[in-house]
Amino acid sequence: MSFKHKLVSFIVSLSLGTLFFLFLFLWIEKQIVVEQEQAATTHLALMSTISKDIQHTLERLDRLDDPVCSSEMLLHMRRENFLSIFIKDIGYSDENGKLLCTAGLGIIVTKSMESEPDYINNYGAKVWVNKALELFDRLHTAVVIKHNAFNVVIEPAEINKFSSMGFDWEIVFNRANHYKHVSGSNNLYVKGIVGRVNLTHAYQFQQCDPESSYCVALSLSAGEFYEKNRLLIAIIIASSFFLTLFLYYFISFKINGFMSISARVKRGVKSNKFFPLFQPIVNIQTGKIVGCEVLARFEDNEGKIFPDEFIPKVRELGLSWEFTEQLVEKSLLRLSESGIDLKGFKVNINIFPSDVSSGKVLKIIDLPYVNDHPIKIVLEIVEDEQLTGKEFANHLEILVQHGFLIAIDDFGTGYSNLNQVSKLSCHILKIDRSFINAMEGGSIRSSLIPYIVQMANELHIDVVAEGVENIMQHQALKNLGILNGQGWLYGKPMSADDLCPIIKHFKI
Template sequence: MYFAAQKLGRQLARDSNYIVQHIDAAAAERRQILMRLNNLKSNQCNSNTLIEMRRALFDAQYVIDIGFFTDDQLVCTTGAGKLARTITDNPPDYIRTDTQTNTPVRVRYEPQLYLLLFTSRAMEVIIVRQGNYNLIIDTRAFNDKVIESTQWQVIYKSTDKMFHLAGKNGTYEQVKNSAFLPYESIIKCSTNNPGYCTAAKLPWSQFFADNQFLLIISLILISLAGVSSGLLVDYSLAARRSTITRVRKGLKKGSFYWTYQPIICLRTGKVVGCEALARFEDKYGVLFPDQFIPIIRKANLTWRFTQVMIDKVIKELSTLEVLPSKFKISINIFPCDVETGNVALLKDIPVLTDSRFIICLEITEDEYLDSTVAHAHFKALVEAGFNLSIDDFGTGYSNLKNLQNLSFHQLKIDRTFVQDITTEGLKASMIPNIMELVRKFNYTCVAEGIETNEQEAILKLAGVHYGQGWKYAKPMALYDFKTYLISQKF
């Protein structure tokens, strides 16, 4: 029961910390976007204003729409553009003063808001207005499956009032004023944004219902004492280590192999390159990339993995006489290896620098990249003849500063943007803005995840240069890739 209590307490602490982190991140994003937009001092919604609003939305994680006001009248939004008829702003739930700009921030909770772009879909949002702009913040960011507490609430409390923002209304008052068993509830407030708090509750009954195995362990501890518990803990730790062990051994014993997906010129329909994609299989079965990639990062095996990949990929593709010189081979590089400086060692690997191919290093977006640290490494790699590409653009940490300061040649549009095209979703509406950046920085552009002729036609019309996806071919083993190239009369 002691261990069960500790686990319950840790779970509530994790949930509350997770929610407060989202509160702080959303507040920081709100402050950054509204300060930058208001500093533009626009007094009307014109094409330049809309472009700046959409640029701000493109980088946002929590904000799903931005509006522009004139005299309390909403005149345009990023999703709907300039409105045919203005909309009067509703009064806020509360007003607080921004400590940095000393200007009022109006906040309103809306349990059912219908965006102008999605009039049939009700959304639970928080609306924040400051100056001439307002932001629509989606509360779904808090409703993550990571949260295990059965009830939780995010609130803002002023001197004499409390306002609901997300979660189940009334939870905060219940946790604050009611008596619960030990470890069942928690209240945590943000230190960065005073007034914002979360309350979470996970009853013992529900905890044991969700953790029946833990209840069994508790009964065994009571009846059989320490021997049985020791065996169970040892078994649990062995199971947890097994995947890590498979990955470590796999790097030594060749369990990793690579498949190749062609990259197509949308204008000519010809194959111009390929991306090398990692796969894993050992005697215990298959591990998928979303299983082994996080382990490679966590176990600090990223550079070892990259070395194995380079050795195998270049050696395999060099045997294909059908491939000409200047054929582009894209390989993925971990941002953490840029931060540590390992990436600088690539220019000293003869198999890369002496290759007849163009080597394109794709920097994944799912880790933060310090542009100051990366600049010198990237410059040296470009001088050594490498191409640099931003992978899965629009889903992670890329921003205008990185695009401007780092020596990239290529930008890859993430498949989620392409899949959004046929439904005319919000992400698809960002593609013209992405292509504007591509032209501004003189990049080439590759779209991932193309599956239909309709998607291809829209991307060609937008000016995208290259495509990759199941419309052309799935990732293939070396022999199948060679057969594919011959069939394409490459």
């Protein structure tokens, strides 16, 4: 796998692993908010319950018509005190604010005057958040709420019942945007915000109750958050790391599969990406171009794949006929668009022996441009499989009857021999380039060429010499009477646009 693909695998896997970590981390944060929402609801519900209980108690006391601090009044005060869940004591003050009696102490003598309340609640009662109590010689403080002449004492512990829920918290009273601390950590509440508060150092949530005008803030510092969730965060980090590692190898495996030659070839055939180049075939005796061989080429975004790599893959994938059909149509279309008179011009197209055996090759008879084209199509059979079998020969005969010429490609390197070829409907033998390359060294292999030519002539089969690279080979082949040649001496594989202009003017 290339560095580019490794980098892509790394970036994608790291990104997905990071997203996984962030998702789970945000989930943990969300759970904190959910817990804070639940705690806030609980706090405000408690404050609402306390407020209603006190309000109803004070309203009943206000309706009493007993003499001031009489035994009857004290009895009613003690009954209300007993029936209330939250009230610890009830007192009665005169019009000047002096406390005259309480449910707990009875009639008392005090010179203390009533101080200014911390705030006035929604139903007009005065509230002191931290008032010194006469019952404890002013050594103990509590919440005192007074309406008209009666007041009630609330133990702070009643309000602080839920202080152990794992958060720092504060309860405030809000009236017309004037906030007064009631209980909890002072100055924790951020004024004017409902919901989550964006703080860099803490997770904080705030909620208000419009009916009672009480608000609550719950906060968890970043340090406490990590301490509380350190095991879970460690698990998430480890899981994210192993997920990233797994994704890297998984993506790399998929990319390797996607970028393999087999996959690229398969996509190339399915998307019709193979294209033809044309290599001239020259009459060695006259020096004129008489035909060409169609050579398949392939290139995608990842680069080129050479024929010796993609041809075996086409066969393995069972796409040989789809591949051949696309190449035939593209080749004939491009040659026909050239505008040059190609009557009698031979175009050699390679076909797979397996397609001949199966009969798929017969589909070429009905392909577009084949019947209406003036060129002569030569079907080259790659000599890498045994050219035997009754069906094989019958299919070749049908092709010949429809005007196709048959050539054996790379003769001398595979399974076929002249005796076998004589039993087939064969018109052309293409001598493999290895014989031509051996001519200059005078090897035994090159000495076989005259015998091949002689036997081919006796069978009335034309001979084409492949791989002609220099004028010395050309002249030797000419002297042997070989009719046609193909190789870099006459031209490298080229496009139809490059081939057509030189057909009439080529000389060797």
